[in-house]
Amino acid sequence: MSTTTTTTSAQTPAPVRTYRSYARPLWMRSLMTHEAAVIALLIAVFAWANGNVANFDGPLTLYYLFLDTAPILLIALPMTLVIVTGEIDLSVASIVGVSAALTGVFHVDAGLSLPVAATLAVGVGIVAGALNGFLVAYVGLPSLAVTIGTLALFRGIAVGLLGDSSITDFPDKWTDLAKERLVEESAYPMILLPIAVLAVVFVLLLHFTGFGRGIYEIGLNDEAARFTGVNVERTKFMLFVLSGAVSAFAGVYYALRYGSVRGDSAYGLELQVIAAVLLGGVSIFGGRGALHGVLAGVLLIGVISSAMRLEGETVNKINIVIGVLLVLSVISTSFLSWASGLRSGRRWPWASRSRPDRAARQPQS
Amino acid sequence: MFRSRRVATLAAVTLVAGLSLTACGGDDGDSGSGGGDSSITMLPKNLGNPYFDTSTAGAEKAAEELDAEVEEVGPDTASPEAQVPFINTAAQQGVGGLIVSANDPEAICDALTEAMDAGVSVVTFDSDTNPECRDLFINQATAEGIAKVQVDLIAEQIGGSGEVAVLSAAANATNQNAWIEMMEAELETSYPDIELVDIVYGDDDDQKSFDQTAALLQAHPDLKGIISPTTVGIAAAARYLSDSEHKGKVALTGLGTPNQMREYVENGTVEAFALWNPEDLGYLAMYATKALVDGDIEGEEGDTFEAGDLGEYTVGADGEVLLGDPYVFNKDNIGDFDF
Numbered sequence: 275m276s277t278t279t280t281t282t283s284a285q286t287p288a289p290v291r292t293y294r295s296y297a298r299p300l301w302m303r304s305l306m307t308h309e310a311a312v313i314a315l316l317i318a319v320f321a322w323a324n325g326n327v328a329n330f331d332g333p334l335t336l337y338y339l340f341l342d343t344a345p346i347l348l349i350a351l352p353m354t355l356v357i358v359t360g361e362i363d364l365s366v367a368s369i370v371g372v373s374a375a376l377t378g379v380f381h382v383d384a385g386l387s388l389p390v391a392a393t394l395a396v397g398v399g400i401v402a403g404a405l406n407g408f409l410v411a412y413v414g415l416p417s418l419a420v421t422i423g424t425l426a427l428f429r430g431i432a433v434g435l436l437g438d439s440s441i442t443d444f445p446d447k448w449t450d451l452a453k454e455r456l457v458e459e460s461a462y463p464m465i466l467l468p469i470a471v472l473a474v475v476f477v478l479l480l481h482f483t484g485f486g487r488g489i490y491e492i493g494l495n496d497e498a499a500r501f502t503g504v505n506v507e508r509t510k511f512m513l514f515v516l517s518g519a520v521s522a523f524a525g526v527y528y529a530l531r532y533g534s535v536r537g538d539s540a541y542g543l544e545l546q547v548i549a550a551v552l553l554g555g556v557s558i559f560g561g562r563g564a565l566h567g568v569l570a571g572v573l574l575i576g577v578i579s580s581a582m583r584l585e586g587e588t589v590n591k592i593n594i595v596i597g598v599l600l601v602l603s604v605i606s607t608s609f610l611s612w613a614s615g616l617r618s619g620r621r622w623p624w625a626s627r628s629r630p631d632r633a634a635r636q637p638q639s
Numbered sequence: 640m641f642r643s644r645r646v647a648t649l650a651a652v653t654l655v656a657g658l659s660l661t662a663c664g665g666d667d668g669d670s671g672s673g674g675g676d677s678s679i680t681m682l683p684k685n686l687g688n689p690y691f692d693t694s695t696a697g698a699e700k701a702a703e704e705l706d707a708e709v710e711e712v713g714p715d716t717a718s719p720e721a722q723v724p725f726i727n728t729a730a731q732q733g734v735g736g737l738i739v740s741a742n743d744p745e746a747i748c749d750a751l752t753e754a755m756d757a758g759v760s761v762v763t764f765d766s767d768t769n770p771e772c773r774d775l776f777i778n779q780a781t782a783e784g785i786a787k788v789q790v791d792l793i794a795e796q797i798g799g800s801g802e803v804a805v806l807s808a809a810a811n812a813t814n815q816n817a818w819i820e821m822m823e824a825e826l827e828t829s830y831p832d833i834e835l836v837d838i839v840y841g842d843d844d845d846q847k848s849f850d851q852t853a854a855l856l857q858a859h860p861d862l863k864g865i866i867s868p869t870t871v872g873i874a875a876a877a878r879y880l881s882d883s884e885h886k887g888k889v890a891l892t893g894l895g896t897p898n899q900m901r902e903y904v905e906n907g908t909v910e911a912f913a914l915w916n917p918e919d920l921g922y923l924a925m926y927a928t929k930a931l932v933d934g935d936i937e938g939e940e941g942d943t944f945e946a947g948d949l950g951e952y953t954v955g956a957d958g959e960v961l962l963g964d965p966y967v968f969n970k971d972n973i974g975d976f977d978f
Contacts (some may be wrong), residue, residue: 329731334757338727437811442745453749532720534746541718583728588686589715 308555308603309567316574323581330584336461341453341531343576344465345370345524345540347569349547350554351476352517354568357551358480359492359510360560361410361417366521367543368428369402373525375432378441378535388448392526396519402428403518407511425544433537440536444529452530465527472520477565485509493560549596550575553603574599678708679736679928680729681921684766685717689898690917691740693978694765697921698738704947705929719746730754736928738921739773740765748772760931764924765917770957774931774938777924779915780965782814785868786821788913788965789893790830793864796890796910800832801863804855806876806893808843808869818868836862841872848875856885867893873912877903897968897976904973911969917978920962923949927960 296303304310323330349366356363373395380391406424410417454464480486488509491499496506529535554571556563575596582592681698683691695711702709712728714721719742729737730753737759741747744767751761751772764777793803805822807815819838826833836859841848848871856862867873873893877900880886886908895912903909926946927936936942942954952960968976 329733332731334727334731338724338731342724342727440743440745449749528720532723532746533749534719534743536719536743536746538718539720542716579724580728583712583724584731586710586712588712589721590686593715 307564307567309564309570312554312567312574312603313570316570316577319574319581320577323577323584327581327584330581333459333461335580335584337455337463339573339576339580340461340463340466342580343572344463344469344531345528345543346547346550346572346576347469348472348524348527349517349521349543350551350568350572351472351565352513352520353547353551354554354556354563354565355476355480355486355489356417356513356517357548357556357558358489358560358563359513360496361510361513362421362548362558363406363417363514363517364421364544364548365402365406365424365428366517366547367540368425368432369399369518369521370525370528370540370543371432371537372402372428372435373399373522374529374535374539375435375441375537377526377529378444379435382441382443388445395526396522399518399520399522399525400515401518402522403515404511406518407514410514411507411510429537429541432539436535436537438537440534442534444533449530449533452527465531468523473565473569480565485512489513490561493557493562546575549600553600555603558604677932678710678732678734679738679925679932680725680732680734681709681711682722682725682729682737682739683711683713684722684740684742686711686713686715688717689978690896691765693976694740694917694921694924697918697923698925699921700918701922701925701929701947705925707925707929709925717742719743722747723750726750726754729759730757733757734759735932736760736762738762738764738924738928739768741768742766744768760928762924762928762931764920773958775927775954775958775960777920777927778959778961779917779920780963781961782817783821784964785894785913786818787825788967789818789866789868790822790825792892792911792913792967793866793890794830794833796892797833797863799830802834802836802859802861803864803866804837804839804859804862805835806848806851806855806865806867806869806872807838807840808872810840812843812869815868822866822868841867841869841875843869843871845871845875848872849879852876852879853883856883856889862889864890864892867891867895869893870895870899870914873909874899874903877908881906881908895968896978897973898978900968901973904968904970911967913965913967915962916966916976918976919949919966922947923952923960923962927952 298306329335349370353363353366376395376398377388377391380386380394381388384391386394402424406417406421409415409420451464456462456464456466480489488499488504491502491504492506492509500506525540528540550572551563551568552558552571553574554563554568556568578595578599579592582595679702681695683695685691691713698709712725714725722739722742723746726737726739726747727750730750737751737754739747739751739761741763748768751768755761755774761773762775762777763773765779767773767776767778770776797803805819807819823835826835837855839851839855841851848867852865852875855865865876867876873891873895876891880889880891881903891909892912894914896914900909900912904912923946926949927944930936930944931938936944936954938954938958940954940956940958943951946952954960
């Protein structure tokens with residue numbers, strides 16, 4: 275990040291920095307962020323609902339909350355990485371659909387055991403992700419166009435596999451496992467275990483490896499990233515493969531959680547995932563965002579929906595609240611920096627400042 | 640630069656936090672909606688669907704008569720996954736009863752079972768789940784009843800003899816195929832002079848059904864009647880007939896909704912068509928649920944209960960309650976319906 279200073283002072287015995295490592299103290303850097311705001315909001319809403327919404331403090335609330343948000347939590351992990359590179363993957367819900375359908379077809383129709391069927395389904399998810407990744411990274415097509423195409427393609431395959439029928443003969447052993455609690459009577463379902471493992475893996479990958487730093491660099495400026503030695507193509511390709519694999523795993527969970535798969539399983543899920551990722555503070559232009567904010571974003575949407583449903587609000591009102599929240603969250607940062615830019619006399623603050631500004635912020639994210 | 644960004648984030652935090660409080664704090668005082676044994680939740684396949692608006696109106700009418708509390712909730716798309724959170728919510732609230740039209744017979748089963756474990760009486764209407772996942776199913780019509788009413792209507796309209804044809808949905812549509820089979824049997828036994836000359840498929844696509852109607856009339860110049868056991872098909876066929884020289888000469892009946900068919904009934908293209916009355920369906924579902932919640936019935940075969948204006952009903956095999964014969968819509972009564 276600051277290689278320029280060391281090169282000039284290579285010969286001098288004790289290079290003395292004339293500036294501080296960070297302009298702001300640690301507490302400010304960690305608390306005055308979009309991510310911290312989302313987490314604070316999550317805690318506030320949760321505490322408020324606990325005190326004010328009837329039955330919200332019941333034993334079932336958290337359990338259902340985790341079961342319902344599990345696919346979104348899972349897919350949001352790779353989606354964050356993809357969006358940080360400035361790309362997008364709209365085909366995730368269709369991969370969930372294909373994978374769920376294949377789990378049913380392989381297990382129920384072809385008689386394979388469930389672990390084998392699930393592995394095959396995840397394998398197909400990897401292939402689907404590799405197709406996206408190849409077209410985006412190596413052919414160089416825009417991911418928006420590619421994944422709109424594969425969204426239709428994979429959904430078409432899922433519907434083609436099942437027609438308007440549904441597969442429901444999953445053995446209780448496996449469907450129960452999808453809903454099993456970690457400990458008897460606890461609010462935490464078993465699915466949190468793979469989610470936690472994957473979350474740790476993705477946090478390490480994004481925030482603590484060279485690969486992860488490459489992801490941010492690509493999002494900020496992929497040309498510059500290439501010059502600093504980041505393998506842009508391979509990085510993007512890997513991310514789409516990861517996205518396909520995790521989406522397919524979510525598809526297996528989907529099939530077992532509902533004990534039923536249809537061609538339209540998880541229809542529209544991609545927008546819920548992307549909404550949660552953006553709410554969590556990831557910039558749609560790439561280069562900015564952190565996983566703890568995204569996880570909080572997913573849970574925030576879940577808690578708001580859960581509380582509003584318990585209040586007897588209709589789905590339309592829930593959608594309005596989440597939509598407004600998302601729009602405000604996206605525009606608040608840009609608008610306020612634009613406003614403060616006006617004050618300091620810059621005419622086009624977003625154009626002249628956005629790149630260096632985000633570059634300066636990148637290592638701390 | 641850093642200073643202004645700090646101001647910006649701080650402002651963002653306050654802004655977002657402020658929003659959430661206003662958004663969720665809408666009705667502070669009345670947070671006890673749901674809960675309690677008397678309250679009943681109505682969960683249609685999706686909201687904003689005139690058919691279910693009508694059934695909910697029926698349920699609300701019954702709730703008023705019973706002095707019960709009913710609340711309609713539901714997803715915006717008719718998918719089983721979207722229904723599950725609402726079923727879960729009903730279980731969390733511990734409502735007395737849940738009336739649901741299932742988007743999938745199996746997928747919402749576990750959620751319903753959990754709700755029943757939590758003490759909620761579960762009644763399905765319009766679209767059933769597996770019998771073990773609910774206490775009662777309010778069935779709008781039997782396949783036999785649906786087949787019979789359409790055959791009777793067409794026979795009456797063409798005078799009991801001549802060629803008829805069927806304009807169905809997709810060739811592999813389960814419901815339609817079962818009905819057509821029963822219609823053929825019914826024609827054979829009750830109306831031997833009526834000949835079923837053709838079955839065509841409009842795939843529940845408006846344009847295709849329209850074209851198939853045209854083709855039918857060309858291929859069978861002596862055709863006297865068309866039965867279309869699907870709402871899309873009958874509306875498209877009526878649209879074709881009303882602008883053609885066959886209007887009033889070729890009879891058309893089948894299953895349709897009043898809003899789609901109003902124009903053609905009023906201009907004389909269609910004499911009468913059938914469906915059930917969703918308002919009665921919701922009304923009956925509400926009475927049945929209330930009877931379950933109050934412990935008047937257990938949902939066993941042979942249990943009887945009163946359903947207000949509709950009279951007395953008996954629970955049949957597999958916990959089914961049959962609304963009755965399909966409802967016939969004609970010029971005289973179509974104005975009473977809006978769905």
